[in-house]
Amino acid sequence: MKYEAVIGLEVHCQLLTETKLFCGCRTKFGAAPNTQVCPVCLGMPGVLPVLNKKAVEFAVKTALALDCRINERSIFARKNYFYPDLPKSYQISQYMEPFCEKGFLDIEDDGKTKRIGITRIHMEEDAGKLLHGDTPDDDGSSFVDLNRACVPLIEIVSEPDMRTALEASAYLRALRDIVVYLGVCDGNMEEGSFRCDANVSVRPVGTEKFGTRAELKNINSFKFVKDAIDYEIDRQIDLIESNGKVIQETRLFDSAKGITVSMRSKEEAHDYRYFPEPDLSPLIITKELIEEMRKTLPELPQAKRRRFVSVYGIPAYDAGVLTAEKALADYYEAVVKETGEPKISSNWVMGELLPLLEANGYSTLTPATSGSVINMVKSGAINAKTAKEVLKEASKTGKSPEEIVKVSGAGQISGEEELLKLIDAVIAANPDNLARYKAGKDKLFGFFVGETMKAAKGQANPAVLNKLLKERLGS
Amino acid sequence: MEEFFEPVHELSKKLARGQTSSAELTKAFLKRIDAVDPVIRAYITVAGEGALKDAEAADRRLSKGENITPLTGVPISVKDIFCTSGLRTTCASKILENFVPVYDSTVTKKLKEAGAVILGKVNMDEFAMGSSTENSAFFKTANPWSTDRVPGGSSGGSAASVAAGECAASVGTDTGGSIRQPASCCGVVGLKPTYGRVSRFGIIAFASSLDQAGPITRDVTDAAIMLGAIAGADPLDSTSIGAPVPDYAAMLRGGVKGLRIGIPKEYFIEGIDKDVLSAVSGALEVLKKAGAELVDVSLPNTEYAVSVYYLVATAEASSNLARFDGVKYGMRAQDAANLLDMYKKTRDRGFGAEVKRRIMLGTYALSSGYYDAYYKKASEVRTLIKRDFDEAFKSCDVIATPTAPTPAFRFGERVADPLTMYLSDIFTISCNLAGIPGISVPCGFTNGGLPVGLQILGKHLDEGTLLMTAYAFEQATEWHRKRPNI
Numbered sequence: 001m002k003y004e005a006v007i008g009l010e011v012h013c014q015l016l017t018e019t020k021l022f023c024g025c026r027t028k029f030g031a032a033p034n035t036q037v038c039p040v041c042l043g044m045p046g047v048l049p050v051l052n053k054k055a056v057e058f059a060v061k062t063a064l065a066l067d068c069r070i071n072e073r074s075i076f077a078r079k080n081y082f083y084p085d086l087p088k089s090y091q092i093s094q095y096m097e098p099f100c101e102k103g104f105l106d107i108e109d110d111g112k113t114k115r116i117g118i119t120r121i122h123m124e125e126d127a128g129k130l131l132h133g134d135t136p137d138d139d140g141s142s143f144v145d146l147n148r149a150c151v152p153l154i155e156i157v158s159e160p161d162m163r164t165a166l167e168a169s170a171y172l173r174a175l176r177d178i179v180v181y182l183g184v185c186d187g188n189m190e191e192g193s194f195r196c197d198a199n200v201s202v203r204p205v206g207t208e209k210f211g212t213r214a215e216l217k218n219i220n221s222f223k224f225v226k227d228a229i230d231y232e233i234d235r236q237i238d239l240i241e242s243n244g245k246v247i248q249e250t251r252l253f254d255s256a257k258g259i260t261v262s263m264r265s266k267e268e269a270h271d272y273r274y275f276p277e278p279d280l281s282p283l284i285i286t287k288e289l290i291e292e293m294r295k296t297l298p299e300l301p302q303a304k305r306r307r308f309v310s311v312y313g314i315p316a317y318d319a320g321v322l323t324a325e326k327a328l329a330d331y332y333e334a335v336v337k338e339t340g341e342p343k344i345s346s347n348w349v350m351g352e353l354l355p356l357l358e359a360n361g362y363s364t365l366t367p368a369t370s371g372s373v374i375n376m377v378k379s380g381a382i383n384a385k386t387a388k389e390v391l392k393e394a395s396k397t398g399k400s401p402e403e404i405v406k407v408s409g410a411g412q413i414s415g416e417e418e419l420l421k422l423i424d425a426v427i428a429a430n431p432d433n434l435a436r437y438k439a440g441k442d443k444l445f446g447f448f449v450g451e452t453m454k455a456a457k458g459q460a461n462p463a464v465l466n467k468l469l470k471e472r473l474g475s
Numbered sequence: 476m477e478e479f480f481e482p483v484h485e486l487s488k489k490l491a492r493g494q495t496s497s498a499e500l501t502k503a504f505l506k507r508i509d510a511v512d513p514v515i516r517a518y519i520t521v522a523g524e525g526a527l528k529d530a531e532a533a534d535r536r537l538s539k540g541e542n543i544t545p546l547t548g549v550p551i552s553v554k555d556i557f558c559t560s561g562l563r564t565t566c567a568s569k570i571l572e573n574f575v576p577v578y579d580s581t582v583t584k585k586l587k588e589a590g591a592v593i594l595g596k597v598n599m600d601e602f603a604m605g606s607s608t609e610n611s612a613f614f615k616t617a618n619p620w621s622t623d624r625v626p627g628g629s630s631g632g633s634a635a636s637v638a639a640g641e642c643a644a645s646v647g648t649d650t651g652g653s654i655r656q657p658a659s660c661c662g663v664v665g666l667k668p669t670y671g672r673v674s675r676f677g678i679i680a681f682a683s684s685l686d687q688a689g690p691i692t693r694d695v696t697d698a699a700i701m702l703g704a705i706a707g708a709d710p711l712d713s714t715s716i717g718a719p720v721p722d723y724a725a726m727l728r729g730g731v732k733g734l735r736i737g738i739p740k741e742y743f744i745e746g747i748d749k750d751v752l753s754a755v756s757g758a759l760e761v762l763k764k765a766g767a768e769l770v771d772v773s774l775p776n777t778e779y780a781v782s783v784y785y786l787v788a789t790a791e792a793s794s795n796l797a798r799f800d801g802v803k804y805g806m807r808a809q810d811a812a813n814l815l816d817m818y819k820k821t822r823d824r825g826f827g828a829e830v831k832r833r834i835m836l837g838t839y840a841l842s843s844g845y846y847d848a849y850y851k852k853a854s855e856v857r858t859l860i861k862r863d864f865d866e867a868f869k870s871c872d873v874i875a876t877p878t879a880p881t882p883a884f885r886f887g888e889r890v891a892d893p894l895t896m897y898l899s900d901i902f903t904i905s906c907n908l909a910g911i912p913g914i915s916v917p918c919g920f921t922n923g924g925l926p927v928g929l930q931i932l933g934k935h936l937d938e939g940t941l942l943m944t945a946y947a948f949e950q951a952t953e954w955h956r957k958r959p960n961i
Contacts, residue, residue, distance in 0.1 A: 087802075090797060271843045273793075273843070273846075274846075275794070
């Protein structure tokens with residue numbers, strides 16, 4: 001029998017707000033443990049949450065980018081469970097009435113577009129972090145760091161619309177591109193600011209009814225998403241083929257072994273005892289706020305890719321690479337403005353510039369700098385090899401390319417007067433060869449080119465040199 | 476000394492005139508506590524030195540004549556449910572026995588800013604769960620009118636400390652009657668404001684959608700003064716109400732001529748103590764004579780109030796009290812084998828029987844499969860109870876009822892039967908469910924000499940009319956001037 005998989009993803013994005021969801025503490029990653037905490041995020045007795053307006057704005061922006069229907073009124077709910085990283089022993093989340101529902105995201109796979117439904121997006125607070133035996137005097141104690149507690153998250157829940165691990169990973173990438181473009185999330189899977197759980201089930205091809213699903217956790221890279229889902233699909237099919245039964249459970253992905261292992265079954269699942277959070281009034285999202293946020297929406301990755309292909313005439317592959325990060329796309333466009341050469345610029349940006357920008361950042365190597373270096377190559381003022389050196393130097397020091405070229409003497413010698421001087425000296429120093437050349441030994445032309453180039457320390461413009469040498473040798 | 480029984484507004488005058496100083500008053504009250512509290516046992520923590528320091532600061536304010544409020548220099552007590560920065564806050568629970576907050580509740584912050592001197596933290600039912608203060612994890616508080624009886628609860632320490640002259644006034648909290656019922660039991664005034672009128676920030680939560688702080692005072696004028704000091708929007712409490720705070724003290728003298736007082740038939744039922752009934756009926760006559768019109772109203776869903784309350788309040792409590800897990804602060808069982816064992820032992824030893832009972836009730840009511848039948852249903856009936864009041868207030872301005880069906884009962888009398896204990900709040904609970912304000916004022920005594928309270932309920936945010944009515948009643952009677960022999 002042939003099977004197909006049914007996959008839905010739940011993605012948590014940490015919002016890039018300066019302060020936490022319900023208090024004024026900072027959200028900076030990597031601070032010393034428990035230095036970004038206050039009575040509210042520590043869950044001290046009697047304290048109350050106050051909703052962060054910026055987090056609501058970021059959530060609304062995301063909802064708009066994913067074409068969701070935004071509910072004017074939504075409510076927060078308490079999700080109750082005990083764990084040491086959860087200071088109040090409940091998480092403030094949204095449950096019955098989330099702030100938005102029914103959106104979609106188009107993904108591209110093999111040139112085909114597929115629409116993945118978004119069930120809902122809701123806002124919630126993050127939990128803290130546990131450290132086990134991480135100290136020199138480890139005595140088996142566990143430590144609680146609550147810096148991350150109460151940091152704002154949005155959870156984006158997809159419809160079970162994906163059929164392959166590739167589709168799932170394409171969806172995840174597209175989603176990440178969008179939240180990063182919006183500036184609402186840094187999309188960092190390793191640091192955990194972009195996290196994904198996958199619901200996976202299988203069914204015989206041609207049937208409608210969903211199979212029993214497993215929820216996969218701990219998949220913290222794009223590669224793992226694909227590996228975990230592929231493994232899980234095979235596991236479920238094998239199970240069914242050998243007359244076994246898939247049970248509803250939560251499974252953990254073991255990235256070292258590339259397998260999923262059972263964490264808890266449905267029976268062991270928590271009863272979270274959700275109920276409306278009495279400490280917060282219903283969240284009202286006004287039409288005004290929605291319109292205000294709509295105005296701030298940037299061009300999204302997909303639209304940008306299409307525009308790059310149609311306006312600049314560059315290949316789809318180039319457009320894909322260049323639009324992966326908004327900053328890079330903006331950079332490319334600025335370079336094109338300098339050079340007027342979309343394809344040449346694309347080659348330079350993807351080839352030489354991308355590693356430099358990734359290594360040294362965007363501030364030293366401005367698009368104006370890169371543009372003028374590309375223009376210098378185009379005019380023949382420097383050759384490609386020199387250009388690469390100049391770009392490296394500019395990227396490190398922020399100096400202008402003209403200055404770098406001048407100081408290093410790396411400019412190509414194209415001046416006829418200057419080159420003629422060198423040529424004449426070479427001819428004067430080699431009277432025998434000149435005579436032989438004049439006598440018909442044409443191959444000696446290469447000798448004169450080589451000697452002059454040597455004299456020019458390799459910086460002579462080859463085309464100009466050839467032309468002048470031919471004139472001087474009178475051939 | 477006379478001043479132990481003087482209302483805030485009299486002490487305030489004396490302080491302003493320089494007839495006494497805050498330091499003198501504070502010392503005298505601390506002495507009074509030494510003398511009386513071994514019998515009454517209202518105080519869990521006496522602030523002593525801190526109070527004297529605050530009194531000296533108040534005296535400097537008074538002598539400069541700067542920034543003086545009617546509370547500047549006045550010694551008060553605070554229910555041990557309000558977090559007080561640097562001063563132990565136990566909520567009368569073992570689990571918080573040594574908890575010292577690093578922050579002030581908005582209420583105590585405002586009282587301090589007004590210049591009030593906090594003498595100490597007073598007893599209550601553990602986590603405000605109870606109607607007799609017998610559920611304190613530490614000790615029982617006696618009713619100053621009859622020391623073998625309870626002071627009511629949960630703000631029993633507040634009511635007893637005011638009635639016994641151990642402070643000039645107090646602040647308590649009221650989730651289902653916890654200000655009004657003890658006020659009634661102890662012959663003092665207790666006001667529960669509209670939900671959201673006073674910030675809940677820093678008040679250890681019992682049931683978040685019902686909890687509200689308010690004053691317990693010697694008379695109505697003091698209640699108006701105290702409410703004025705603590706009311707108002709708070710950026711730290713999203714459920715606090717933004718409406719401006721009127722000058723309540725200036726609204727007292729309007730009189731009740733033409734005022735329509737609704738009498739709900741559902742509150743005058745079989746089982747009310749006959750002395751209570753006759754005191755309340757007498758009080759209604761007094762109001763009628765003063766020019767008020769008594770009109771019959773109906774609150775048909777009253778019979779469901781207790782059931783609804785014990786679902787909503789326990790559900791919220793089960794979640795609110797989950798944070799006391801031994802991880803971050805408060806008590807932790809040291810002999811635990813693992814995390815789960817630590818949770819179990821800590822919470823088993825840290826919480827008293829009534830608190831555990833309510834956590835279990837609430838956990839059950841929220842459990843999957845039961846949520847719709849219990850919590851959700853209760854929330855829907857709560858809406859109906861609210862509507863009852865909206866409907867009733869179409870034909871009246873305030874509603875009058877007994878505060879409690881009986882006077883203060885003897886220690887131990889209701890401990891064995893939680894349901895009988897829960898019925899102590901039968902007349903006060905609806906007010907919390909509807910979120911409206913209510914006040915209890917002394918309106919007489921039983922033949923046995925126990926105080927009886929008259930409850931007046933008002934419209935949403937209409938504390939002004941409530942206080943005006945109570946004040947008119949007080950002016951026509953002498954009950955608020957009676958003192959226990961202590």
